[in-house]
Amino acid sequence: MAAGDYYDDLETRSPEVREAALMAALSQQAAAAKAKSAWYGNLFRDVDPRAVTSRAALAKLPVTRKHDLVGLMKTSPPMGGLNALPLGEAAVIFTSPGPIFEYCTDRPDFYDAARALYAAGARKGDIVHNSFSYHLTPGAWVMHSAARALGCPVIPGGVGNTEQQVQVMAQIRPTVFAGTPDFLKVMIETAEKMGVPLASVEKALVGGGPLFPQLRQFYKDRGIQCLQSFATAELGNIAYESPALEGLIVSENKIVEIVMPGTGDLVAPGQAGELVVTTLNPDFPLVRFSTGDLTAVLPGQSPCGRTNMRIKGWMGRADQTTKVRGMFVHPEQVAEVKKRHAELARVRLVVDLRDGLDQATFRCETRAGSPELAEAVAKTFQAVCKVRASVEFVAPGALPNDGKVIEDVRKIG
Numbered sequence: 001m002a003a004g005d006y007y008d009d010l011e012t013r014s015p016e017v018r019e020a021a022l023m024a025a026l027s028q029q030a031a032a033a034k035a036k037s038a039w040y041g042n043l044f045r046d047v048d049p050r051a052v053t054s055r056a057a058l059a060k061l062p063v064t065r066k067h068d069l070v071g072l073m074k075t076s077p078p079m080g081g082l083n084a085l086p087l088g089e090a091a092v093i094f095t096s097p098g099p100i101f102e103y104c105t106d107r108p109d110f111y112d113a114a115r116a117l118y119a120a121g122a123r124k125g126d127i128v129h130n131s132f133s134y135h136l137t138p139g140a141w142v143m144h145s146a147a148r149a150l151g152c153p154v155i156p157g158g159v160g161n162t163e164q165q166v167q168v169m170a171q172i173r174p175t176v177f178a179g180t181p182d183f184l185k186v187m188i189e190t191a192e193k194m195g196v197p198l199a200s201v202e203k204a205l206v207g208g209g210p211l212f213p214q215l216r217q218f219y220k221d222r223g224i225q226c227l228q229s230f231a232t233a234e235l236g237n238i239a240y241e242s243p244a245l246e247g248l249i250v251s252e253n254k255i256v257e258i259v260m261p262g263t264g265d266l267v268a269p270g271q272a273g274e275l276v277v278t279t280l281n282p283d284f285p286l287v288r289f290s291t292g293d294l295t296a297v298l299p300g301q302s303p304c305g306r307t308n309m310r311i312k313g314w315m316g317r318a319d320q321t322t323k324v325r326g327m328f329v330h331p332e333q334v335a336e337v338k339k340r341h342a343e344l345a346r347v348r349l350v351v352d353l354r355d356g357l358d359q360a361t362f363r364c365e366t367r368a369g370s371p372e373l374a375e376a377v378a379k380t381f382q383a384v385c386k387v388r389a390s391v392e393f394v395a396p397g398a399l400p401n402d403g404k405v406i407e408d409v410r411k412i413g
Contacts, residue, residue, distance in 0.1 A: 038081030111236030113146035124151035131179030208326030369393030
């Protein structure tokens, strides 16, 4: 591949050179986290950051898990001590479902997603239609800052208002789409119903959920190269696809480990486990941070010439939390919906795939099922979980007695 096919020289450096650079930066990041963050100051009180210069030393540090942040931020507001600078010095402050709070600064490409967008084919001057949510959550800002780092104008589409977004795209003719895996399909089908041409998009970078094979083929049939990225609100972009389509390549300022779910113990090479990430972002240092996602490391290097570690991608959740149309849904949220309706006994959210799109069904045991109650429960579910679900009533005792409140039956891969 030509030099212009890579975002920078970091992507093609030798693994030995990369590892030496990462380990040198690791010690500095551990020191910064301990000095600037109250959370890490306490967590690392017995840690000498100068000794954290290897993966073996890193593996001895405790893991901070995302699902613990809800309670942490409630007991130690506003951010549980995770912030490494006063929030008055942040550029934008966000809240994700939970609630969990995050921030970004004006550091260019704060979320390290420019190389992912570049790998997807975006170049300076390409217009990017960004359909991630701009409302409170950081999803849109991950791609917005990446596009601006590449010199790409951005259409801030956000979510919803599909017909209006179609009209804007037809007029402005963006060449790149960024959003959740299924929303571009929704817009294409809406445009067809409206009789509006929507043929300018040639490249897409999607995230917030898995890109299923049938959906990727849908885009390919329409001349759209659709690649996926793996990002979180706290860590930014972790890994991304290249046109080789052989796994997701870890970003250059992340250190990735795979551990046994619920522990900090590393799994055997190639074994699936919980994704733990250390980011080298000095404005928001996170050391051994787990999102609760499951993945596995792939052997060897990508045929595209990028030499960093590759991971398989999203393989599910280490806990029952799952993503539905790009939004995390937590067991605690499901419990809150049930709590607001005394008529409901046991409940279970079932997430399936229908025609390439996420389908959420909220199954509820009740003796008092009615259309009015179904409507009320659906409204509560959307208000609490920030995503729609159909409501299905079943007889008491009909749901399996296995402790699950979220069941993801989508087939990955």
